Amino acid sequence: MNHSAQHAGHIRIRYALQRGAFGLDVDAKLAMRGITGIFGPSGAGKTTLLRCIAGLERPQSGVLAVEDSVWQDSDNGIDLPPHKRDIGYVFQEPRLFSHLNVRHNLEYGLKRNKSRPSFEFDQIIDLLGLAGLLDRQPERLSGGEAQRVGIGRALLRSPRFILMDEPVAALDAARKDEVLPFIERLHASLDVPVLYVSHNIDEICLLCDQLLVMDAGESLAHGDLQSVLTQTDLPVLAGDEAGSVIQATSASYDSEYGLSEVAVSAGSLWVPGKYDPAAILRLRLRANDVSLCRERATQSSILNTLSATIERIQQESEYSVLVHLRAGSDRLISRVTRRSAAELNLVPDEKIIMQIKSVSVRHA
Amino acid sequence: MEASNGLGPLYLSIQLAAITTVVLLMLSMPLAWWLANTKSPLKPAIQAIVALPIVLPPTVLGFYLLILLGPYGAVGSWWVEVTGDALTFSFLGLVIASCFYSLPFAVQPLQSAFESLGKQPLEAARTLGASPIDAFVSVAVPLSAPGFLTAIVLSFAHTLGEFGVVLMVGGNIPGKTRVISIAIFDHVESLNYSAAHRLSALLLAFAFIALLAMFLINRRLTRQ
Structure with missing residues (x-):
């Protein structure tokens, strides 16, 4: 793989995709550390970007390099299928498998991981407070509990990084508090980078170290949270929530x-x-x-x-x-x-x- | 040879239904999956062909199959050349005919089960490291269990009850193609009502129990 030195420690993303009136045009180099917020209004293309990274969406042209491995390069015909991309995906709705109990949901990705596991099963159970839930069926979990199982399931896959698509947007305020503190804990105690999509700037300010700002399918700015946040010339960062x-x-x-x-x-x-x-x-x-x-x-x-x-x-x-x-x-x-x-x-x-x-x- | 207690046709019918069900499931799974996920313009035409056995009189289906599978038909003549045996009036011919006859009863429940699945659980499986086939086997199949159960019971029961197609393609050879519905018809023709009663009652009871079991299990599966 060429340019390996340049990609070390970064995710290099360049995507172009046109679907009807919606276009995605993203060019960014994100550091592989901490939590990187992907912020923008609804319809900005944040979810589409995550789906492209996961391989669930097929952009017309694109480059995706994670540290020294190229996952996608349309000019050279490289395009790994989703199951060959070492990512963990936390969807907006937990998408737990209803025919499996919590333990088997958690083990689904663990069993399919061929490399050395990054985390012990028990470590993740403790961190996310799942010990009492293991024998339950998914439909008997609260929204917050189900989302924590979703996060645990993604982590146990031992991914290079985790994609989180508005993991608390579908939850009410009380249920959000069943999830957000755990994401903070995860950030503090595990060395796994996270790309965190949200349209809620408070969530971004609470969790993220870096920020990628998107609007109308375009990446507008990216870098450290503190320096990007003050770029209020970008309309999406101005408004009442500016700060x-x-x-x-x-x-x-x-x-x-x-x-x-x-x-x-x-x-x-x-x-x-x-x-x-x-x-x-x-x-x-x-x-x-x-x-x-x-x-x-x-x-x-x-x-x-x-x-x-x-x-x-x-x-x-x-x-x-x-x-x-x-x-x-x-x-x-x-x-x-x-x-x-x-x-x-x-x-x-x-x-x-x-x-x-x-x-x-x-x-x- | 037909068993001496007169139940030979019942065993033959059950054997035919079981084999047909297994073959049909193997064929229907990929077909139903394709129908549930395709955006191909061919989809309505394929769906119409699959549904034909529901509307056609069995004799029409049987007639065409007889021509196709017969020693001078496209498939039948090739089969004679390869094996030396005729497909018509053989057990294998009955299996092939039954697969056509019961096809919609296997494909349609599977297709609607796959459609109601949506792509969400499969996407989750893919991001957790499952290949497309792995995701199908470990997620789509168990989540479609009620659809599989319906497909199995309906194909089995429908094959068990077939008459017209068998008559056209299989004839009435004891131990080979003399299935229960044909035997009952024979008994009635020869005014042997007690034998007809016995087989009819058996078939009735069997069909009822099979359907009852399906609905009971389905209720448990959907409650979960």
């Missing part, structure tokens, strides 16, 4: 008020809840929750302020702008009215104070 994700380290806990002080690159913030000392956290700051002022307010209900440098000001609408800021090594976004921007006389490279109204916190 950024930064990393923090938990420092101390104030039991009187139930707040934890966490260190970020530009200082420290107070966040609700108690965290283990030195725990690495992930903070999500929405542009709508960040306001700007010239001087630190001496009396304000807002607890968290950080000083920052204005990087650029992006015209967003007739009445609002998005101000891109750098605080320490982190990039943040603030949404202010055009009028406020004028009155504060905001210009690039100037220092400014950020007031942060609300932060959502997750374990990184």
